[in-house]
Amino acid sequence: MERYARSSAVAVIRLRNPPVNALSVEVLQALEDGLKKAEADPSVKAIMICGENGKFSAGADIRGFSTPKRHRVALGPIVSLIESSEKPVVAAIEGIALGGGLEVALGCHYRLAHVKAQMGLPEVTIGLLPGAEGTQRLPRLIGVPAALDMITTGKHIPATEALKLGLVDEIVEENTIEAAIRLANKVIGQPLGPRRLSLKPVPKLPNTDAFLREALAKVKKQARGFLAPELCFQAVKAATERPFAEGVRRERELFQRLLSSEQARALQYAFFAERAVSRDHLSLAPSPLPGTLLSDVYIYTGLGTMGQGIATSLVKAKIPVVALEQDLEYLNKGRKAVMGLLEREAMKMEGGAQTLDFHNPARLQFTVDFDLLSDVDLVIEAVFEDMALKKEIFHKLSKICKPGALLCTNTSALNIDEIASATSRPQQVIGTHFFSPAHVMRLLEIIYGRHTSPTAIATAMQLAKALKKVGVVVGNCFGFVGNRMMFPYVEQAVFLLEEGSRPEAVDQALEDFGFKIGPFRMSDLAGLDVGWRSRKGQGLTGPSLPAGTAARQRHGQRYSPLPDLLCERGRFGQKTGKGWYQYEKAGGRTAVPDPWLHSFLSQYRDSHGIKTRYIDQEEILERCLFSLINEGFAILAEGIASAPEHLDVIYINGYGWPKHRGGPMFYASTVGLPHVLAKLQKYSEAHPDVPKLRPSAFLKKLVAAGNPPLKEWMSYLSRQSPKL
Numbered sequence: 001m002e003r004y005a006r007s008s009a010v011a012v013i014r015l016r017n018p019p020v021n022a023l024s025v026e027v028l029q030a031l032e033d034g035l036k037k038a039e040a041d042p043s044v045k046a047i048m049i050c051g052e053n054g055k056f057s058a059g060a061d062i063r064g065f066s067t068p069k070r071h072r073v074a075l076g077p078i079v080s081l082i083e084s085s086e087k088p089v090v091a092a093i094e095g096i097a098l099g100g101g102l103e104v105a106l107g108c109h110y111r112l113a114h115v116k117a118q119m120g121l122p123e124v125t126i127g128l129l130p131g132a133e134g135t136q137r138l139p140r141l142i143g144v145p146a147a148l149d150m151i152t153t154g155k156h157i158p159a160t161e162a163l164k165l166g167l168v169d170e171i172v173e174e175n176t177i178e179a180a181i182r183l184a185n186k187v188i189g190q191p192l193g194p195r196r197l198s199l200k201p202v203p204k205l206p207n208t209d210a211f212l213r214e215a216l217a218k219v220k221k222q223a224r225g226f227l228a229p230e231l232c233f234q235a236v237k238a239a240t241e242r243p244f245a246e247g248v249r250r251e252r253e254l255f256q257r258l259l260s261s262e263q264a265r266a267l268q269y270a271f272f273a274e275r276a277v278s279r280d281h282l283s284l285a286p287s288p289l290p291g292t293l294l295s296d297v298y299i300y301t302g303l304g305t306m307g308q309g310i311a312t313s314l315v316k317a318k319i320p321v322v323a324l325e326q327d328l329e330y331l332n333k334g335r336k337a338v339m340g341l342l343e344r345e346a347m348k349m350e351g352g353a354q355t356l357d358f359h360n361p362a363r364l365q366f367t368v369d370f371d372l373l374s375d376v377d378l379v380i381e382a383v384f385e386d387m388a389l390k391k392e393i394f395h396k397l398s399k400i401c402k403p404g405a406l407l408c409t410n411t412s413a414l415n416i417d418e419i420a421s422a423t424s425r426p427q428q429v430i431g432t433h434f435f436s437p438a439h440v441m442r443l444l445e446i447i448y449g450r451h452t453s454p455t456a457i458a459t460a461m462q463l464a465k466a467l468k469k470v471g472v473v474v475g476n477c478f479g480f481v482g483n484r485m486m487f488p489y490v491e492q493a494v495f496l497l498e499e500g501s502r503p504e505a506v507d508q509a510l511e512d513f514g515f516k517i518g519p520f521r522m523s524d525l526a527g528l529d530v531g532w533r534s535r536k537g538q539g540l541t542g543p544s545l546p547a548g549t550a551a552r553q554r555h556g557q558r559y560s561p562l563p564d565l566l567c568e569r570g571r572f573g574q575k576t577g578k579g580w581y582q583y584e585k586a587g588g589r590t591a592v593p594d595p596w597l598h599s600f601l602s603q604y605r606d607s608h609g610i611k612t613r614y615i616d617q618e619e620i621l622e623r624c625l626f627s628l629i630n631e632g633f634a635i636l637a638e639g640i641a642s643a644p645e646h647l648d649v650i651y652i653n654g655y656g657w658p659k660h661r662g663g664p665m666f667y668a669s670t671v672g673l674p675h676v677l678a679k680l681q682k683y684s685e686a687h688p689d690v691p692k693l694r695p696s697a698f699l700k701k702l703v704a705a706g707n708p709p710l711k712e713w714m715s716y717l718s719r720q721s722p723k724l
């Protein structure tokens, strides 16, 4: 505790724990001591609580949830202590007040915030609920609907919205601390009863029961097996049904349940994994390319679906863009699409189109003039996946672009070294694998080739950061990390159809596991023709397939021609109205099981002498997930990625892996590596012609070493990638 100024009647309690003033056990102890001291000091007439370095607090120290001393000091009783103070307590909110930080502010009698501050109760995102009485105070302050929304989604809200909701009493544009001191002085001596949220009733709704019923259904639908949102709901519901103290007891029970859950452990792992991945890679090289990214001009070629999303993403990040297409027809089509995307993005933002300023040619221009490339610092090529075309473009780029320009290729599988070989500067060529839609998806896989320089890697990481994406640096191999792990997963899904399952059964199993979308619904959405083109290119199907090749074998391994057969019949998925499912029309979105497909599968099995069998959910999950995980171990052993956390971050942010399961490698660690190995051995014996089911040597090594924790896995490998 300190005084605002000598002889001031306002005591200041500063939450100080850089970088985000997390409420560690020590901070909590100091907060409690400060409160008691201020309370006991007759010269103190009011108290102000603030943070250090322009941030109030990011809430409880997340690392503390998995350490034994976490129970030593509880936040709830401290929040009660604040509220019961006989002296007015004012929260001065700058920067962020999140989780336990906001709960501290809710205990205060007055809340004043800087206009740029953000507030929220994001506990749900780390598998918890606001367990310091927040689920009981917030509905009393802003009403049940708004509180429920904040608590079950964990969203951050800006101070302006907080003011409208009544979450803060005042917002200021200038010195928050001084304004809070003024407020504290002003309210000295005023009655505190009406300011104590625990004494307020929860505002009544016209039909609380109906509202809660609907809200619960919505929460459950979105949660897909994720427990925390539903328990958050239960805690808020308790506020509507019970007196404050009983509601708090219920909140504690629910909090304890979540605290000891595997889901909370997984989500907290994911939180730190994401940050560790960025930190590791940003420290790879001394500095990015000269110049600050945000003031440099970027250009990319190709205005197809990916290019449109990438352009939108760059403009949103306020990075000047020159967009190039091969001819005016494609350019105009691309321009229209990009402008449409930007209009929609602008509508979601405060300040709208003006903020993005995308009608300004200095920010975004469209051209068919390749020579404009001569002056740009970074190129993102985004033409479709055709090696010959990409090489032709890179050859041209290498001739036209200035010597220092970074040359990025947006590819999901192609060999970066081969693309780089078409240039005279392979050290400046790098893969940037964006995910569709590129202006929405957070993941950016960054692929370095044999000659890519550390500076080029660091520049690409900076780009990811500027685009507010999670950049993960990986090595060069077919499919890189994400798609390479996806191949065996999809392969198993199709094999399961051959053996007796149906697309809807496989999708259901994986969606129940928590995936946003199962493999067949996904394939219909992305278009079956994409994979078909790639398989034709690899000589696995189509005219280049040697005559006499067995229908279900390629290179001595099992192969399923099912996706090719659908494509040959023009079933490309949603775009043609038929794929693994049927749709109301071409371009329709609602997948309906298709009797035609069912009978097609039966005929297929008959014609290949496959006996249809019932396949249960367990087998679907084990074969799809464990083959994907097995590939992950191979990737780690080859040095394509530098740690299991990187694979998990890729899967959570790019492939719809349920975050509450922590990513595939974390999931493997939770079910136990001996279990994964035993299952792979079993399925591999049953399907000896499927190499991807054969347990990876690294997995076997880890099991032999006694199933060490995930953090230690990499120490069992002698060879590490030189660049990671």
Ligand SMILES: CC/C=C\C/C=C/C(=O)SCCNC(=O)CCNC(=O)[C@H](O)C(C)(C)COP(=O)(O)OP(=O)(O)OC[C@H]1O[C@@H](n2cnc3c(N)ncnc32)[C@H](O)[C@@H]1OP(=O)(O)O
Pocket: 019, 020, 022, 058, 059, 060, 061, 062, 063, 073, 074, 075, 076, 096, 098, 099, 100, 101, 122, 123, 126, 128, 129, 130, 131, 132, 272, 275, 276, 279
């Ligand atoms: C006893 C209490 C009982 C119950 C109720 C209370 C529960 C809680 O409060 S749970 C915590 C709720 N708060 C959050 O979930 C916020 C999490 N943090 C964030 O969302 C972001 O970090 C941020 C918005 C606060 C800042 O974002 P940004 O500026 O992009 O920085 P970083 O994310 O890279 O974070 C910087 C640095 O700080 C570490 N960190 C952030 N928050 C916490 C935290 N609450 N506890 C511990 N550490 C935190 C983060 O990991 C980064 O450090 P490293 O790079 O070393 O990992």
